[in-house]
Structures are given as C-alpha cells and as structure tokens.
Amino acid sequence: MATKKRQPPQYIIGVDLGGTNIVVGAMSADGKHHFGARSIPTSAELGAEGVADRIVGLIEGVILDTIAQTNANRRDFIGVGIGAPGPLDRDKGLVVVAPNLGWRNFPLRDRIGERLNLPATLDNDANCATVGEWWQGAAKGASNVIGMTIGTGIGGGLILDGKLFHGASDVAGEIGHTTIDLNGRHCKCGNYGCLEAYASGPAIATRAREVLVREETASLLPSLVGGRLESITAETVYRAAQQGDAVASEIVRDTARYLGTGIANLLNILNVDVVVVAGGVTQAGDALFVPMQAEVRRRAFRPAVDATRIVPGILPGTAGVVGAVATFKMQHLGTL
C-alpha cells in the first residue's frame, strides 16, 4: 500500500504599510494560524527604497520566527500580500501617490517580490483592513460590508455581493471624502465639508481646541495636556469625555452625528449587512456608538437600517495584515 505523503502547510506573509508604522505577520494559508507579528517605524524619511529595505528586513525576520515556531521550510512560504496607502495601480503594482510617504509611482509590489523571490500582490490599506474584518473579524460571513478605518484620515473598503469592490480605477471606498456639508469645513483634500474634515482623529482634536479657545468654558482638557492645547488629540477628548467633561462629551456627540450622517448615506446607497467601524475612534466606546447609531436611524431608510449591524472592528492592529494575506489569496490564488 502506497503511503500518501502529507502536504506540508503553506504560509502567506501580510504587510500593512502605514505612514507611521510597518506591521508584518505570517499566516497559514488556510487562515487558521498567525505567526510572528512584528512592527517597526516606517521611517518615511529614508525614501521609498529605504522603506522597501525595511519591509524586506521585517519580512525576513517574520519568516525566521515562523520557521522557528513551525518547523516550516522557506519554500513553504508561497507569497506576500501588501497593503499600502493609495491611490494605487494594482495591475502594475504601483503606489501612485502616497502623500504621507512622499512617494510617486513607486513599484512597491515588484520591489518586495523580487527581493524575496516570492509572488507579491498590492492592495489599498483600507481595503485590506476591511477584508481582514470580513475574513476573520466582525463582518465574518456577510455578503455586503462597509469597512471604515478612522484614524489620521477616514479610509473605507467595500465588500459587495461577496467580493472586494475596487471600482473602475481602484479608488472605490474613499468614504472619508464624501461631502456631508457642502458649505462646511475645509478638508486637506481641497474640498469643503468632507466627512474626514469633521470626524478624523485630527479633526476631532481641532474641533475641541476651537471650542476651548472660543468659549473659555471650564473643561478638563487643558489639564490633561499640561495646558498645551496643541497637544490635544482625539484620545485626550475621549478620556475627558469618559471623566464626564462637558466640552469633550459634546465633541464626541458631534462626532457621532457626523459619522452617523456619513454612514446613513452609505446605507441608503449600498444597503449593506455590516458596517465595521475601526481605528482610534473605537476607544470612545458607547459614548460615540450609541448616538452614532441613533443618527443613522434618523437619517437612513428603515429597511436599510433594519438590514444592517454597525459594529466596532475586532482585529485592532492586525486587520490590515490579515486582510493583506486575504487579498494575496484573492488576487494570486483566485479564492479566499
């Protein structure tokens, strides 16, 4: 009787490239096991080639860690999925423009792939975060998903009819730059009234500072930053709100109203099953989520509201890596 040789497990590496940090991890190709997640500063000042060196070095370290943990061989690593800030050209594997990195038309996919002699794929970081939550997180099993990542900016990804949706030129999902107030606040994209100009982390901090300067209201906020208002961040605001500070609580409620408006627009357009809200903003907890959901109910159509769950992400810090592995599977293997 012939003995059937057991197929050794295969591994895929996921890269989440951000303006501040690079996060890399490995996963078994079936998605069941995670190995050796590591993070280092991006050091964008080194330029594109320098950052690519750092990514390659980090991947090498993760591969070694994984081998040490699993007795895998190097040939069991079948590829690298990369999530990077957009806009991208997925066909060519280019980062077309990345303002936070100072890159233009950098061939990130092939640079990484060639250095490691592994197939590589590239996709938008917000798409990867959404796919991560869909594959293994808060949106598991859903057919239609909006993923929002709220941090320095507001990024988005769309799963529609069970597939990651890219649009005609890979820029679908830019939900941070949808207008909620056409005569409103100036956004760094040049437009007026974008959701991101109200509800990103820096926008939340800015609105808090504006109230403190304008109204001279009693507030905990200055004391939390040693009187240096320029040091207020969104996290400072959430912390003060948790301590019952009236100014901070109003800022959080306003943020809920802005985000609720943006989400209601998305529900009326896309009628999804799940909206995953991830990023720093989830630290605000129910103080944000409860009024946000109320605003959505006020603004979106009943059948769209009834069909959806609005939930925080459950893979903070790792959704991007998990999703990068998943996009490698979808792009390179044609299946998830």
Place this chain on the structure above:
Amino acid sequence: MATKKRQPPQYIIGVDLGGTNIVVGAMSADGKHHFGARSIPTSAELGAEGVADRIVGLIEGVILDTIAQTNANRRDFIGVGIGAPGPLDRDKGLVVVAPNLGWRNFPLRDRIGERLNLPATLDNDANCATVGEWWQGAAKGASNVIGMTIGTGIGGGLILDGKLFHGASDVAGEIGHTTIDLNGRHCKCGNYGCLEAYASGPAIATRAREVLVREETASLLPSLVGGRLESITAETVYRAAQQGDAVASEIVRDTARYLGTGIANLLNILNVDVVVVAGGVTQAGDALFVPMQAEVRRRAFRPAVDATRIVPGILPGTAGVVGAVATFKMQHLGTL
C-alpha cells in the same frame, strides 16, 4: 436532408409603473426590436386592484399590437418584467410601500403574472431605468454604472462589476436620500439636507419661488406662469434660464452644484465608469451639465473623475420599459 425548423422569435413585455403613468412595451427577447409602446394614466385613485386591471389591459393591447406587427403567436410571449416604485420585496414580488400609489404589501408580480398566465418579475423602477440605459442606452458596455433619474424625486440604480446591485434588502441606490448638507433643507423623507430636497423637480421650483418672494428681483418667471408663482415648475425655470433670466440661471447653477456634490460623493465611493443622468432635469441642457461637471471635478478625486463619463440618458420615456424587459431576462432567464 432534414430541414432545420427555424425557431420563432420570442417576446418579452416590459411594464414601467409610475405614480402618474403606466408605460408598457414589448421587445424581442434579443433586445433588437421594440413593439407597440403604449402609455395611460395610472389612476392611482382606483386602488391597487384597479391599477393592476389597467396594467393587464394595457399589456393585452400591446400583445395584440405586437402580434399584428410580427405575425407572432401569443405563445411566443415568454414573460413580463415589471418596474415599480419601491421599497419592494423582490423574492415575494410585493410592492412593500408606495406612497404615491397608496399601496402596502401589494403582490403586484403575481397578480399580473396570474392574470396573463405568464412568468413575471418585479424590480425597482429606478433600477429598471438604469438597467435600460446600461443594456441599450448611454451606459452600454460599461461595468460600473450609476443611473440617476431626477423628476418628482431622485431615484438611483447601481450596476457594479457588471451586475445590477440590490444590496441586503433591495433598497440599494437611494441616492436622492443622501445628505449633502447635514443642517440643510427639510426633506419629505423626514431627514434634513437630502440631495432630493435640493435638486428634484419640485425642489427646484420651490427654490425659485423662494427667491422671487424673498428678493422681489426682476425675473421672467412670474410672467411665464401668468403671475401664479405656485404654478412654477422646474421646466419653467429651465425655460426662463434659456431666455437669459438671471434668477432662473442662478437656480440652475445652484442645482448643478447640489447635483455635482451628490455625484462626487458617489464617484468617491463607487468609482464608476459612467453616471447616467436622466429625467426632466436633462431639459436644462448644458446650462446644468457644464457647471455640474465642474462641481464634480472640484469635489471628487482625480482618478475617480478621470475614470468616469457623466452623460444624459438617451432613452427618455422608454428606459424603464427596456430595463423592465432586461430585469425579466436577468431574474427569470439568468442572463441578459
């Protein structure tokens, strides 16, 4: 030698049910030939069963006309596609709520199908109009399409990755009820600042009346309606603008700005190839389309703007019937 019997052509009937009119037509199943389009008033006051009678009668007339023109047999008619105002339950074939008709949970699909002894399908009227322009009109050949129908309301339909997109509970595409100004005008949906509250036909007329009452500006508009401001419609505004009237021209430019904002939001979210703008608003011509496209360029991301064409519909009056036939093919035959 056996003679190969020629397969007789098959025909599909399309129904476009609106609050004001019912339009019915027949098409050859390959979409190449149109027959016997007819329109009658809906007469919603007759109630759901009465309107269903009128639809059935109109279909019978169209079948007879088609037979007279083609020598077809009655058995060559293979089904009826129905487009109706939503929200709908497509699975059950119900019109769930139709405020303009006064209907609730009316089983329109089966009522029509049973009376004619033909398979029938039901889809949203704005979806049908979009599918019509996609199958045979201004968006032919595109993979990602937004169809907007701007009349009494603003309806929308989405073709995404080459398929009509319905969402989780058949309400996707409600683009008229996306907020463009969160503290803005009251909308009849109960919300504030919806696109429809600014740019539907009645909203355009309301804004014109407001300017005339408030500003006592010299304008052609009152003279075009015999001094009865309540008789001003969107068409009156377009006509006055074409004659160079300053008030009307400003209303049209503002409309362009509102619609441009709404479309820019959709492009940043969905990055489609084509946006088809249909309905009465197309009568305003370049006076509307040129500033609308400028507003879109100002607000949407460059790669999204560069990837898209924004065009008027080219099937006025018939897109709904053509699309109803197409949705029958997609739902019942599984192909278009």
